[in-house]
């Protein structure tokens with residue numbers, strides 16, 4: 278009896294140095310990843326309330342309101358005003374909706390005059406562009422605010438895709454925002470990596486959505502247990518080496 282012939286496709290080896298890179302998309306958070314947002318925000322808050330010791334309270338109130346947005350309990354569009362109203366109430370200052378709007382407009386005006394890029398941002402973005410990956414900004418903030426920020430600092434032209442929580446209606450760490458930007462770039466989550474300064478929101482969120490996960494720990498937090506599957510860099514100057522050596526899925530760009 279003669280056996281039927283079966284055709285076997287040649288096995289694809291992952292070690293073939295001529296294979297095209299399989300990391301097709303690198304996503305970057307904006308605030309405190311590309312832009313020293315906390316310093317600018319701290320400055321703006323202190324300028325408005327006349328004291329510099331309320332930043333921890335501001336961060337706690339902000340985190341609580343972002344969590345409500347992620348849980349679907351609060352519309353993103355009203356989050357900033359609700360957050361600020363709540364923060365000022367903690368200080369014993371009770372503003373109506375109109376006054377809170379004025380406060381927020383003034384705070385954002387001061388912010389816009391104060392934000393700066395970290396020194397390692399432009400070399401890293403240039404390297405990533407030269408490496409041939411697509412770039413996305415993935416951020417939890419309002420759309421107009423973030424687009425103005427990218428434009429003011431000359432970053433808009435670096436990004437092929439921009440995913441903003443205030444425009445999409447969901448915020449990190451919801452996998453929907455990560456999957457949305459991957460779909461825009463035409464790649465699978467496994468072909469993407471996300472880099473951000475918040476361990477839970479950025480790195481764990483990206484990992485759980487199926488992307489490569491990189492926590493940007495600029496402060497060098499020694500006492501943190503880094504979750505499985507999360508890579509750590511202390512600056513964006515370390516990102517190219519990580520992508521090449523740990524992810525091993527990216528070609529090294531030619532010298533220019």
Ligand SMILES: [Mg+2]
Pocket residue numbers: 306307308309310473474475
């Ligand atoms: Mg951030």
